[in-house]
Amino acid sequence: MPTLTKLYSMEEASQHNTEHDCWVVIDGKVYDLTSYLDEHPGGDDVLLAAAGKDATDEFDDAGHSRSAKELMKNFCIGELDTSAPTIPELENSSKKETNNYSQNLMELTKQYWAVPVAIVGISVVVGLIFLRKK
Structure with a gap:
């Protein structure tokens, strides 16, 4: 048996x-x-x-x-049991989510780029004003 x-x-x-x-x-x-x-x-x-x-x-x-x-x-x-389906792979992210993430990242980069440029600009103006007074 x-x-x-x-x-x-x-x-x-x-x-x-x-x-x-x-x-x-x-x-x-x-x-x-x-x-x-x-x-x-x-x-x-x-x-x-x-x-x-x-x-x-x-x-x-x-x-x-x-x-x-x-x-x-x-x-x-x-x-x-080889006839049973295997565990599906997890989907990391869809292309739509990836594109949305990329756009958000680019906008943050633009925002953070503007702050240092503004600081440098203000510093230059203050420096020029200070030099003219001397």
Whole structure:
């Protein structure tokens, strides 16, 4: 009888990103590493930095041993559901907002440019008046 594998979306996995609830996705499998944080040879901060994310590249780059890969099986809670939509990227700003921001910045620049020019102009006039009196 085949075992049923629980499927998790990346959105669901991303919600488990704290030291009290730490999930990591590696090679399409979801691992609950909460109970392993204190035992991880590289320290818990490495795992917490990858919590709630796909950490396949980081895991591969670290060069884990065969025994480490065997140990991972104990923490596997399911697989990543690749049919579920991924988390959408946040939109930084629209072009309209960017243009409005640029216009506001240009107007502020013009305002702040006028103040130093006025000060220099007044200084020149005062200087000329002072020199004429001597």
